[in-house]
Amino acid sequence: MINIGIIGSGNTIGIARNHINAYKCCPDARITAVYDILEGRAQTTIDQLELTEAKACVSLEELFSLCDAVSVCTPNCEHVQLTVAALKAGKHVLCEKPFAPTPEECLEAIKYAKLTQKVAMIGLCYRDIPGFVYMKKLIDEGRMGKIYFVREEQGGDRIANPAVKLEWRMQQDLSGPGAVADFGSHMMDICDYLLRDCCGEIEEISCMQSTCIPQREIIGKPGKMGDVTNDDVSCWICRTTGGTLYNFTASRIGATFMLEIVGEGGKMTFNGDRPFELTLQLKDKNGGYTAKPEVVPVPEECYGTDEHAPRVPFAINFYYEIRQFLDAIISGKETLLTLERGMYIQTLIQAAQESADSGETVTLL
DSSP states (O other), X not given: OEEEEEEXXXXXXXXXXXXXXXXXXXXXXXXXXXXXXXXXXXXXXXXXXXXXXOEEESSHHHHHHTOSEEEEOSOGGGHXXXXXXXHHTTOEEEEESSXXXXXXXXXXXXXXXXXXXOOEEEEXXXXXXXXXXXXXXXXXXXXXXXXXXXXXXXXXXXXXXXXXXXXXXXXXHHHXXXXXHHTHHHHHHHHHHHXXXXXXXXXXXXXXXXXXXXXXXXXXXXXXXXXXXXXXXXXXXXXXXXOOEEEEEEESSSOOOEEEXXXXXXXXXXXTTSTTEEEEEEOOTTSOOOSOXXXXXXXXXXXXXXXXXXXXXXXXXXXXXXXXXXXXXXXXXXXXXXXXXXXXXXXXXXXXXXXXXXXXXEEOO
């Protein structure tokens, strides 16, 4: 049995709850400790999610004394220091994305992961969404042939309300880049994971950004406004070494979750509102389109074989992320979601930010 500690119980998005619910599905894990910097929040989480074996801790040291492994679910600027602290305490770590505000800040955590030989994973969990698993299967089978271009959009609607107060994620010193990091980390990880073998690495990035709601009320200071210092919306184009174009839009003030891949074998589209199906419009690689788009359920094989995996949108991919973490701890099974992977994705995010700041295309390779 692996004893789990949760660092950061969340307030608005509450990503910790996704981790907790996934751990609760795993018979070989139990949550024994929760810590949050705000007094009372850890106990509220324990009570609401019925974590009967968990203690609300008053310090990180107390949490580390009660667990074997931790999930780090805090603001971005704290990810590295908490990961390092956990590794130094001899704990395995699953750290939420994005890894850090800049790639350089990731290096210390990577160093301690190597020194301690503990499992250290980054939380890029969208790969296990069944629709993406099916896309990967079709691409790897060669059904799409040469990939011409990709269009992806991700984001959220909550912050579209100007009455939402000035949170840490809207402040560059606490979050780093905004939407381009929060959503772009998943977006570029998915595209690179699905397509690197056939399209190559991303070698060029050109980005433009906008802060649509430039001021918001400061939390705890009614009527006093503060500046939003990172992007609400980012649009960027990437070119791979194979010549494929990726077209991304990340927006925290309203967006649709979708991924469209177009190649010589046709088109396939993922809609985040229906993650257990794809819209396919396939064709002969040497001919034109003759069939209409067809909505196709994801095949059973793309859901995985674990009987404990919940057949619930987005709960299933968080489960498989947690399962990967536990399997790496228990049996030494290799994970692709290493801290080095997290740093690579952060390098792409920084390149997009540099392009937006300079107005120039950034070359990576």
